[in-house]
Amino acid sequence: MSVVHRNNIKSTGKGGRTMLFAHGFGCDQNMWRYVAPQFEDDFRVVTFDHVGAGGSDLAAYDFQKYATLDGYASDIVEIGQELGIEGGIFVGHSVSAMMGVLASLKAPGMFSKLVLVGPSPRYINDGDYQGGFTQEQVDELLEFLDSNHMGWSQAMAPVIMGNPEQPELSEELTNSFCKTDPEIAKHFARATFTADNRADLAKVTVPSLILQCAEDVIAPVWVGHYLHANIPDSKLVLMKATGHCPNLSHPLETTDAIRSFVTA
């Protein structure tokens, strides 16, 4: 099993150092389409799809392995090993930010810097910790996934799922960028929204950048401050960008913030 095939790895750029861009919960490596190319002149730019997303090998999806973020972190380490990444820069969006933290702990030396875009170590509130979601809301989300696959109308979801031998059917969907097997989407959502990686933050040994958006319902500003306070040698940038995907909605601001960090 080739890791390149498994994770649909795309590598471009001319630089010697590697920037590895990881997409988060939702869609695939297309999330980086406006940002990653900006670094091609100075870096080897690598994008990929998590197993279960985009053009990854769905046959490699293992429900047990991907029940926690650790399984995804292992894949990132394998990608780094496959590509011989040393002292690279990991750029992770959303839940992938925490995967990058875990990968950096698993493989010291692979990454020299971490860029965390819209990160959160735990989404569910816990005592004084304000992750932004109540347990009930996360339960409702998982229930929603049971009954209403990521917002596709229910009658269509089984078409995507039920015709793996006819991918052209799902390709025809206008929402094709974010096509996902509903069972995998549900499993990924559970892994994401029930994760708690707060204890790992203090172990981070490399400099990290936290890009915190305004009005982000998924990773509120309070969480950005919490991360900054708990990750050693971290830098917090409060962006003007609103929402959860500044890499799409505000690619320039995002690119500039990352560039100033990685070239510093």
Add this chain to the structure above:
Amino acid sequence: MRSRSDIGQDVDDLVDLFENAPCGYISAAPDGRIMLANRTLSSWLGIASEKIVGRKFIDFLTMPGKIYFETHFAPLVTMQGAFNEVALDMVKADGSRLPVLVNAVARVAEGGGVRFIRITIFNATDRRRYEKELVEARAAAERSTAALKELNSHLEERVSAVVQEKLAAESALHQAQKIEALGHLTGGVAHDFNNMLAVVIGGLNMAQRRIERGTLDDVPKLLAAALDGANRAATLTQRLLAFARQQPLSPGSVDANKLVANMAEILASTLGEVIQKETVLASGLWRTKADANQLENVVLNLAVNARDAMPEGGKLTIETANTRIDEAYAADHDIAPGQYVMIAVTDTGCGMPPEVIEKAIDPFFTTKPVGKGTGLGLSQVFGFAKQSGGHLKIYSEVGTGTTMKIYLPRDYDGDGSGDLYKDEAVPRGSPDEVILLVEDDASVREVHTRMLEELGYSVVAADGPLAALQIIAARSDVALLFTDVVMAPMNGRKLADEARIKRPGLPVVFTTGYSRNAVVHNGVLDPGVIFLQKPATLGDLARKVRAALDT
């Protein structure tokens, strides 16, 4: 050239279209802030348009909707400029949910930037319900498939279990049908029996009053009527016992030709004038082994059926013949191969279709109107044929007629003892023939004593087996033991055994109102045992006693 008022009217029209379209409209700035919302959406949500403006679309979604919109759908608008048919729930002012289908498209300015995002919202309340039903139906189908797989994997044991269940259910059904049949039978019997009792009791009451008044003129007539009622009641019990195939048969050697010939008179009166009767009796007919009385009943029964099949008249033929049933036919018809005497009753009546033939011998099956037939006739005939070791075969064609054939086994060493005694005189006894009568029912004991005395015998009566044994021990002149079967502390059969220890070869006549009793095996009397069915006529009693003494 359009006038200013024309243009004003056009604008009004377009505004009306926007506000009151059958879908919700939102125009949002590139950052997601809502700039315009139409009246339709406002009324669906119960939120004034000015309160919608300035907020973001995700503010009106449920939490899962917010997450998915942010992580999946907002990126789609950015990357591909639009998304279509996204199912989300909006939250109304009162907190309730509005299922919607949402389309969004980014409107691009000439310079390339996004001018605004148009979000179109369809009320999907109904559709979501259909989808839910569809998903549930699909889940049900999957469960069924899984159940089927499961069933297949355990097919053998399941089949066995199901068969067991089915057998149990059928057995329960049979039981229920039996009880229902019993209900029919009991009701009918009670009704008929009551009528007969009314005749008996009425006759006896009136006779009693005449006797008390001392006017004896009508008494013989009244007693005759009462006796007639009682005899009919006795016949009814015989018929019921035959139906139950528990009537003890007294098979003897029968000449069927003679039997049919002797029935000429009763058949003539039964068939009436519109039916022409013909008998075709085979010469050299073998004797057969059967209960002559019952065989006569059976022939009469078939003749009555034939008559009823020919309400407009017709021809009835009774034939006899020697036949041989071969192995093949025997195997197909649950009968032993061999030589048989066949008696056929043929009518030129309406005939029966195959489905009726199939059910013709079922108890209570009848094609006759209510009150015209009990449905017991053919069942009884069939029962008699089987019990006699024979067979009943029905041939019928609709519109042509019906032939009923009874096959009875040939009697190779017949002696004519089974022939009817119809015309014989009642055999009598003499006072030196002492009969020991054992009967625990006082009134029956009284009646039998009188009947035996009437016939000329001397009678010693005992009210039970113990008294009877004392009498046997004390008197050496007892010529015959006439005993009830069901008694305490020992039954009649045991009593007879005890008695014969003291008096080897003592003739015994058993009598009982019961049929399933100690003297009967498989519905046929033990060889050499003489049995009298209660209630018995004087003639029956006389013949049985005489036969026992003369053996």
